[in-house]
Amino acid sequence: MKTLILVKFAVEVLAGLAFLFFPSALFVILLGVPLGASGAYAFRMFGTAISAIGIACWLAREDSASRAARALVTATAFYDVAFVTILLAARFVGGLSGIALWPTVVLHLGLAVYCLFCLKQGSVVHVR
Numbered sequence: 001m002k003t004l005i006l007v008k009f010a011v012e013v014l015a016g017l018a019f020l021f022f023p024s025a026l027f028v029i030l031l032g033v034p035l036g037a038s039g040a041y042a043f044r045m046f047g048t049a050i051s052a053i054g055i056a057c058w059l060a061r062e063d064s065a066s067r068a069a070r071a072l073v074t075a076t077a078f079y080d081v082a083f084v085t086i087l088l089a090a091r092f093v094g095g096l097s098g099i100a101l102w103p104t105v106v107l108h109l110g111l112a113v114y115c116l117f118c119l120k121q122g123s124v125v126h127v128r
Helices: 002-021 023-031 037-063 067-092 101-121
Strands: none
Touching: 002 023, 002 037, 002 067, 002 101, 023 037, 023 101, 037 067, 067 101
């Protein structure tokens, strides 16, 4: 589970910082439409929140066998599934689609499956 936690750290912190500093550009890349000024603030809040998830993953990296780490992986699996659901709704209900939509959907589906696999296996993978 340690490898998963480190991957989640990297993905969430990098994405969070990108959303924090470049919300309008990422919105266009992800959904294909411009983002208004108030939306940029909302996306910055989103970036801050997913950066916090990444930081929590970093802090849990050495304790991947604990109940707290399992709770963190469960929460991030929920986040991945919810994020994919929102992106798919944006595409199929809202008609929105940017160049990064499908790669983002695939990435988060993969992370969700990886989370569920680790939780089911109860695996502890030590990377040194």
